[in-house]
Amino acid sequence: MDTLLQQLINGITLGAVYALVALGYTMVYGIIGLINFAHGEVVMIGTMVAFTVIVSLAGSGMPLLIVLGIGLVVSVIVCMVLGWALERVAYRPLRHAPRLTPLITAIGMSIVLQNVAMIIWGRNYITFPPMIEKIIYDIGGASFTNVQVAIVSLAAVMMVGLIYLVHRTKIGMAMRATAQNPHVASLMGVDINRVIAMAFVIGSALGAVAGCMVGSYYEIAHYQMGFMLGLKAFTAAVLGGIGNLAGAMAGGILLGVIEALGAGYIGDLTGDFLGSHYQDIFAFIVLIVVLMFRPSGLFGERTGDRA
Amino acid sequence: MNRRVGKTVSWQRHWLGMLLVAVVLVAVPFVAALGGQAWVRIANFAILYIFLALGLNIVVGYAGLLDLGYVAFYAVGAYTYALLASPHFGIHLPFWVILPFGAALACFFGVILGAPTLKLRGDYLAIVTLGFGEIIRIFMNNLNAPINITNGAQGITLIDPIRIGDFSFAQTSTVFGVSISGPHKYYFLLVTLAILVIFINIRLQDSRIGRAWQAIREDEVAAKACGINTRNIKLLAFAMGASFGGIAGGVFSAMQGFVSPESFSLMESITILAMVVLGGMGHIPGVILGAILLTALPEALRYGIDPLQRMVFGHPVVDPESMRMLVFGLALVLVMRFRPAGLWPSSQRRRELSEGTH
Numbered sequence: 204m205d206t207l208l209q210q211l212i213n214g215i216t217l218g219a220v221y222a223l224v225a226l227g228y229t230m231v232y233g234i235i236g237l238i239n240f241a242h243g244e245v246v247m248i249g250t251m252v253a254f255t256v257i258v259s260l261a262g263s264g265m266p267l268l269i270v271l272g273i274g275l276v277v278s279v280i281v282c283m284v285l286g287w288a289l290e291r292v293a294y295r296p297l298r299h300a301p302r303l304t305p306l307i308t309a310i311g312m313s314i315v316l317q318n319v320a321m322i323i324w325g326r327n328y329i330t331f332p333p334m335i336e337k338i339i340y341d342i343g344g345a346s347f348t349n350v351q352v353a354i355v356s357l358a359a360v361m362m363v364g365l366i367y368l369v370h371r372t373k374i375g376m377a378m379r380a381t382a383q384n385p386h387v388a389s390l391m392g393v394d395i396n397r398v399i400a401m402a403f404v405i406g407s408a409l410g411a412v413a414g415c416m417v418g419s420y421y422e423i424a425h426y427q428m429g430f431m432l433g434l435k436a437f438t439a440a441v442l443g444g445i446g447n448l449a450g451a452m453a454g455g456i457l458l459g460v461i462e463a464l465g466a467g468y469i470g471d472l473t474g475d476f477l478g479s480h481y482q483d484i485f486a487f488i489v490l491i492v493v494l495m496f497r498p499s500g501l502f503g504e505r506t507g508d509r510a
Numbered sequence: 511m512n513r514r515v516g517k518t519v520s521w522q523r524h525w526l527g528m529l530l531v532a533v534v535l536v537a538v539p540f541v542a543a544l545g546g547q548a549w550v551r552i553a554n555f556a557i558l559y560i561f562l563a564l565g566l567n568i569v570v571g572y573a574g575l576l577d578l579g580y581v582a583f584y585a586v587g588a589y590t591y592a593l594l595a596s597p598h599f600g601i602h603l604p605f606w607v608i609l610p611f612g613a614a615l616a617c618f619f620g621v622i623l624g625a626p627t628l629k630l631r632g633d634y635l636a637i638v639t640l641g642f643g644e645i646i647r648i649f650m651n652n653l654n655a656p657i658n659i660t661n662g663a664q665g666i667t668l669i670d671p672i673r674i675g676d677f678s679f680a681q682t683s684t685v686f687g688v689s690i691s692g693p694h695k696y697y698f699l700l701v702t703l704a705i706l707v708i709f710i711n712i713r714l715q716d717s718r719i720g721r722a723w724q725a726i727r728e729d730e731v732a733a734k735a736c737g738i739n740t741r742n743i744k745l746l747a748f749a750m751g752a753s754f755g756g757i758a759g760g761v762f763s764a765m766q767g768f769v770s771p772e773s774f775s776l777m778e779s780i781t782i783l784a785m786v787v788l789g790g791m792g793h794i795p796g797v798i799l800g801a802i803l804l805t806a807l808p809e810a811l812r813y814g815i816d817p818l819q820r821m822v823f824g825h826p827v828v829d830p831e832s833m834r835m836l837v838f839g840l841a842l843v844l845v846m847r848f849r850p851a852g853l854w855p856s857s858q859r860r861r862e863l864s865e866g867t868h
């Protein structure tokens with residue numbers, strides 16, 4: 204029982220991070236139908252920037268919460284600029300190119316960002332200084348920390364904020380209109396370029412927050428960390444039905460929980476034949492099984508056979 | 511009368527062209543050897559990648575199925591060869607048994623992957639193939655306990671080279687008075703294989719099957735309505751692409767004498783896809799060009815960047831390895847930015863693009 208509860212708690216924490224990153228993928232995909240492969244790298248840059256800011260401010264005698272807050276804000280701003288620049292340089296000029304062309308530029312940008320990060324932050328693992336004093340809460344044989352509480356609640360706030368933005372504000376309405384039909388939206392006076400840029404900027408901001416969470420949860424960062432994280436988050440987005448905001452959130456949480464449960468129980472299930480280092484394959488196996496039965500994801504619209 | 515003369519002339523030019531290509535192909539390894547044996551190996555890899563890229567071209571270029579896990583089949587072929595011709599299990603089968611077997615096994619995996627994913631479209635298919643590639647890699651990485659099958663991350667070493675009778679591809683031997691080293695022999699083997707795959711690609715392109723693939727790529731519903739069995743034809747594309755991957759894997763294994771899961775990362779799949787797209791999807795000369803460029807460019811950068819840095823700054827400022835990948839990434843972005851249809855697209859595709867329908 205306590206393993207179950209413990210893995211559920213860990214899974215929800217991890218899932219909250221996946222969900223935030225998945226939102227970045229799904230927003231861009233919903234609007235222009237592009238897999239932004241470089242998004243994982245944006246998240247990684249977010250972690251690295253937060254790390255640099257927090258470490259350099261740590262000795263200044265400012266209160267801890269303010270230091271963390273500044274780190275978060277700076278990293279969000281840097282990532283927003285980065286997301287905007289990415290769209291401008293690598294995607295906007297190719298909006299009418301064949302479908303696979305922007306995929307290759309996305310991969311190219313991802314390689315570029317990774318190597319820029321390696322040049323700046325080095326090729327070794329970076330460990331975060333233990334700044335937050337961990338408080339451990341016990342509940343029914345399982346335990347969780349205040350960091351986990353902060354991650355899950357911050358993620359919840361971000362998601363509610365995003366839903367409000369998309370469904371209750373003018374720019375949100377413009378986004379939904381563009382997602383449905385860009386040509387008609389532009390006839391109605393929506394500035395398509397601005398909407399697309401906004402999707403990148405907002406997605407990158409969410410990614411930066413997720414990056415800070417990963418950094419504070421694992422207390423470790425590496426220039427290649429964006430890759431696997433991005434891959435999992437993208438899987439989560441597809442699992443929920445890509446282009447669908449609620450789907451990305453649900454997909455993220457679901458994937459986190461499945462992964463944690465899988466890693467916790469795989470030894471028992473297979474009689475210790477397969478160990479927990481198979482953790483990474485759960486995401487993909489679940490994805491393949493779900494897509495076999497629901498080809499457009501759990502919450503995706505059935506597009507039907509049309510050209 | 512006139513027409514006949516014209517035809518003879520064009521045939522003569524045709525053969526002249528072929529002869530020229532043959533002379534260049536024979537000369538390449540000897541010219542490359544002037545820059546050191548390393549360049550012969552690079553030439554070998556370029557041809558291996560041509561082989562892989564043309565295999566993927568069938569799936570992506572002809573049938574329009576975006577496959578991000580192509581390297582899985584390459585891995586299956588490589589590990590099949592490695593396990594059946596190395597001291598790891600003590601089995602030493604000859605290559606002409608293993609290569610077809612590896613191709614068949616890869617083909618089988620292609621069908622396994624293809625069958626459940628036939629309903630999926632575009633990007634959903636892409637992510638499932640990507641996941642499949644990762645699953646294969648993770649298994650190769652971890653199948654060393656409790657039973658040691660793949661030897662985990664250490665990989666398998668001392669793999670037998672390709673050997674015909676006493677003629678081993680790993681040693682230097684003298685043929686007609688000319689001394690030919692191991693990499694040179696593999697070069698000629700690879701060229702033979704590459705010509706075979708190019709021939710198959712050309713023959714497929716306008717065949718009944720090839721046209722069916724293109725019909726599916728352009729409009730699957732319409733293709734179905736025209737009486738094409740889309741399920742079988744799509745499976746065939748997967749199976750055929752996969753078998754080419756399997757053969758390439760086997761040759762890779764024999765040539766390197768060593769395989770490890772590291773060689774079959776997602777980045778590898780992406781590089782092969784980039785070769786296809788960068789060169790010009792669905793256009794054989796374009797894909798060949800893409801494969802050669804993307805193999806040669808990183809190597810040329812490896813040899814070029816360090817001296818350049820020393821020349822400009824007097825000492826290496828930036829780690830050359832990351833600088834090399836940085837330039838590689840930028841090159842991908844710039845080429846696609848200025849030639850969205852690839853460097854050498856087919857004339858048909860170019861026409862479609864300029865008309866604005868794609």
